Amino acid sequence: METKIKVENLNFYYGNNRALSNINMDIYKNKITAFIGPSGCGKSTFLRTINRMNEFIENTRVEGKILIDGEDIYSKKVDPVELRRRVGMVFQRPNPFPKTIYENIVYGLKKNGVKNKEILNEVVDTTLKSVALYEEVKDKIHKSALELSGGQQQRLCIARTIAMQPDVILFDEPTSALDPISTMKIEELLLELKNDYTIIIVTHSMQQAARISDYTAFFLNGEVIEFDETNKIFSNPRDKRTEDYITGRFG
Numbered sequence: 001m002e003t004k005i006k007v008e009n010l011n012f013y014y015g016n017n018r019a020l021s022n023i024n025m026d027i028y029k030n031k032i033t034a035f036i037g038p039s040g041c042g043k044s045t046f047l048r049t050i051n052r053m054n055e056f057i058e059n060t061r062v063e064g065k066i067l068i069d070g071e072d073i074y075s076k077k078v079d080p081v082e083l084r085r086r087v088g089m090v091f092q093r094p095n096p097f098p099k100t101i102y103e104n105i106v107y108g109l110k111k112n113g114v115k116n117k118e119i120l121n122e123v124v125d126t127t128l129k130s131v132a133l134y135e136e137v138k139d140k141i142h143k144s145a146l147e148l149s150g151g152q153q154q155r156l157c158i159a160r161t162i163a164m165q166p167d168v169i170l171f172d173e174p175t176s177a178l179d180p181i182s183t184m185k186i187e188e189l190l191l192e193l194k195n196d197y198t199i200i201i202v203t204h205s206m207q208q209a210a211r212i213s214d215y216t217a218f219f220l221n222g223e224v225i226e227f228d229e230t231n232k233i234f235s236n237p238r239d240k241r242t243e244d245y246i247t248g249r250f251g
């Protein structure tokens, strides 16, 4: 098993408020890692430290290290824009641009100067196929993305992320705004995508974590209480607090 992301002694502060304390974790390549825990325990904060999205929030500070493929992403040599291309992110609410399906997918590539129509068309086809949206939208790729259902919009947002050829994709509660069938389709998609990407998902649904993740980290008050293979976390947790949470005693 290959470590893709190594987190060492990570602390994170909003002003004087410490939101993450001494996080140490290895995240493995081509696996799905789930972050679970009660509201406000720091799951989303931690996710945002992995592609430096936290830097958009004023008066915040990081201590410690996050290494991706051995490189410290907070080093001065790392360009945060390039980092966010390598570490894509999909959010809770599908957020397509108010543009066509086609333009949504090629947006980032065009911004990076790719103009060749054949290449762009090819990327649109392959990414729509890889998110299992091609058949549903092939006749309307020049129509507005906002005409799609919520679940289709979320798959389009995943296609838009994939178009940038990331190695890691961060998902922040990607199905919490979706119906059960759309949720199932996204879960199936994540299981496919892990063959090509390293995936981290924040989820409020323990069933979802149990269904799709290989590893699970349980967070409480900004600390990782337990991190292990998902089936161990759910069948035989080491820490009483993990057990209390997964059996529904709090949270």
Ligand SMILES: Nc1ncnc2c1ncn2[C@@H]1O[C@H](COP(=O)(O)OP(=O)(O)OP(=O)(O)O)[C@@H](O)[C@H]1O
Binding pocket: 014, 019, 037, 038, 039, 040, 041, 042, 043, 044, 045, 046, 057
């Ligand atoms: N932009 C912000 N400014 C100040 N404090 C913040 C900000 N975002 C989060 N926090 C604080 O950091 C802590 C962790 O929040 P975070 O959103 O990471 O938790 P979470 O586990 O993802 O919660 P949820 O499951 O409800 O999304 C909370 O105490 C929260 O109030």
